[in-house]
Amino acid sequence: IPEVIEGGFHEGGFFILLGFTSLYILEKFVMVHPCEENHCHVHHIGFSAFVGLSIHNLVDGFVLGSSSLVPSLGSVVLFAILAHKGPSAFSLSSILLYSKYSKSKIWLLNIVFALLIPFGALLSSYFLSGVDREKILLCIAFSAGTFLHVATSDLLPEIHKDEKWKPGNLIALILGITLILLNGHNH
Secondary structure, eight states, X not given: OHHHHHTTOTTHHHXXXXXXXXXXXXXXXXXXXXXXXXXXXXXXXXXXXXHHHHHHHHHHHHHHHHHTTSHHHHHHHHHHHHHHHHHHHHHHHHHHHHTTOOHHHHHHHHHHHHHHHHHHHHHHHXXXXXXXXXXXXXXXXXXXXXXXXXXXXXXOGGGGTOGGGHHHHHHHXXXXXXXXXXXXOOO
């Protein structure tokens, strides 16, 4: 966020908010959260965990690729990604073991899982090379918003407990954003 603001990208706050609300809506209304393996005949937590964490790794790769185009940000993002990939791989392996996957399949899925970060970084570097700085800051602002959502949803787990409150939570979020905008707070 400081790099977006210091970069002079005045619409940065809007794209941070857009990233936050996009991930909020995606998580609440589009993504299916698997039930526990023992109590569900529809979802299989092992495969769901692999797909979800793999998409997360691909997005991390995109973030890494775009942040590497801002010299002061690349190494910080690389460190942040590396710091949580060990626990992510351990979690994925544990879930796959619990779901009765063979050890050879777990190794194969972990290799695919790990390779998605450099693949995402190469893709974003390819697509963003030659793009002006403002568009790169737009991507970084949007990414920052998604990270803020992840941080707040992990800190506020009560939001996830009752499915019947999903529409009400979305309305409350939109109402809060609207009130802020109506009061003239545009930063």
